Amino acid sequence: MAKMSVLVLGGTRFVGRHIVEALLAGGHRVSVLTRGRTPDDLPGQVERLRGDRDEGEAGLKALAGRTWDACVDVSGYTPRQVRASAEMLRDAVGRYVFVSTGSVYAEQDRHPVREDDPLLPQADEDVTEVTGETYGPLKVTCERIVREVFGARATILRPQIVAGPFDPTGRYTYWVDRVAAGGEFLAPGDGSDFVQVIDARDLARFTVGVLEGDVPGVFNLSGPRLTWHEFLDVVRGATGSDGTPVWVDPATLEAHGVGWRELTLYIPVNGEQGGLMDMANERALAAGLTLTDPLVTARDTRAWSEDTPQKAPLSREREAEVLRAVREG
Known part of the structure; x- marks a missing residue:
């Protein structure tokens, strides 16, 4: 397979980092555009370009006059950011892969949620504040811009909650770390609800496959669906916790x-x-998505987090307080 030159918008943190590493593992040449404000542990052969997407076209001067075979956008959160990059790169890249989110869906109580389900109303293109309320609508607008500019050369990825090493959010990591600590811990519900995440490395490999196969379309990226009982059993097994x-x-x-x-x-x-x-x-699986065993995701996340302390969203003190109150009735 011919090796590609790929521009990654973002690339030093979590999802972007895994995508860059997967591209390099495939023998591809990688450039990243970042603001240079976060730690950069990427290999030396990655080309570093500096820019600030919040400045619109003015923040993308480092891309002017350059061409790549493809672009992967992992840092587009507002229409201002995505409009500028999509229009500047319209004739400078072949395929444009936009990493969106599962939060774009309007009817989030559907079972299951599929790619053709209705989306949230779009946010206006002048909205720049990303909040819990605007996040999904902003991504809907960003998706529309990418499709509008690139047409059949656009690929939209809608990942589930992403898990794995280097996760700065702590959403998945909290459970791995808390279970690993042992003892009694607060668990939500009765164990029959569900947990579903996508390993960042599976997302990264799928992204590379999309580029190598020049695959268009919209894809949900989600992993195995486990009950909370199953999920916590997996984490206990991965961490050796009692x-x-x-x-x-x-x-x-x-x-x-x-x-x-x-x-x-x-x-x-x-x-x-x-x-x-x-x-x-199913659509992504048919297009080549492979899924990591949940035990491996938990084990590898813990191996990373053990040496990278995370701030717990639920402190041990608050957890103990709630458990005590529950017991006292």
Whole structure:
């Protein structure tokens, strides 16, 4: 297979880092455009370009007069950012792969959520503030811009919550670290709800495959769907922990002021967003997506996080307080 030159918009953190490493493993040449504000542990052969996408076209001067075989956009969150990069690169790259999100879907209580399901209303192109409310609509607008500019040369990836080493969000890592610590720990629901994530390395390999095969389309990227019982058993097995879950129902959690910000990954299966833990991946599997064993994802994440302390969304003190209150009835 011919080796490609690929521009990655972003590339030094988490998802972008894994994509860069997968491209290099495939023998491809990689350039990254970043602001240079975050630690850069990428290999030396990666070309570093500097720019700030928040400045629109003015922030992309480093791309002027250059061409690449393809572009992967992992840092496009606002229409201002994506409009500028898409139009500047219209004739400078072949395929444009935009990493979007599963949060674009309007009916998040569907089971399962599929690529052709309705999307949220688009945000206006002048919206620049990314919040919990604007995140999904902004990504919908960004997707539309990419398709508008690149047509059949556009590929849209909609990942589930992404897990694995180098994750700065702590959403998945919290559970791996908490279970590894042992003892009793607060677990949401009764174990029958679901957890579904995508390993960052699976996302990265699929991205490379899309580029190598010049594959168009829209793809959900989601991993195995596990019950919470299964998920925590996997994590205990991966970490060698004897930790014991104490299951607490959603109503009791709410009564004690514990929500999704503290108990990351938890979405009740019958809740308004329950479908986000039931994202269909058949289309991506048919296009070459391969999935890492959840045990491997948990094991490798812990191997990284053990030496990279994360701030826990639910502190041990707060957890103990809630468990004590639950027991006291």
